[in-house]
Amino acid sequence: MSAPKRNFTRRRGPVAAPLADLVGPTIAEMCGKAGFSVVEVVTHWDEIVGPDLAARSMPIRLQWQRRPEGAGTPEPATLMVRVEGPYAIEFQYAAPVVIERINAYFGWRCVGRVALRQGPVPRRTIPVAPPPPEPAMVTSVRGELERDLGPFDDEALASSLARLGALVRRERRQS
Helix, strand or coil, rough: CCCCCCCCCCCCCCCCCCCCHHHHHHHHHHHCCCCCCCCCHHCHHHHCCHHHHHHEEEEEEECCCCCCCCCCCCCEEEEEEEECHHHHHHHHHHCCCCCHHHHHHEEEECCCEEEEEEECCCCCCCCCCCCCCHHHHHHHHHHHHHHHHHHCCCCCCCCHHHHHHHHHHHHHHHC
């Protein structure tokens, strides 16, 4: 009699799931409790309102009007936003733009007004877009500068001088 054959195939462990799949439902549940039925208001705040407004504000809650069951289209919600004290008046003037941007982002009129709450806003870093590539004329002027003056220790200074030199050259050619 021969010994039973063993199956030497490797068992695969659990497949790793993307972090978004694990965290997404938790964030959705947490935001739902705070009145955010549309989680993107929180997760995409910087993109929706822009870096200037997002730096000193954060959405707190989306407050919907109570309505009877089956009453049709819901009334637009009130967005509660925490804003730093000195910045509140500026944000108040920008509120119509914020409402317009949010509604355009979602494609329907979900926010009708913004209510501000003054308070501290946690600091966060907002990514800065890299500078655009230099045009050919600026690159040639920069090459001449480095040839005439030598290399620069400060890259920002070298770029600024090269742009200034390119502008001066263009103005001279036009006149």
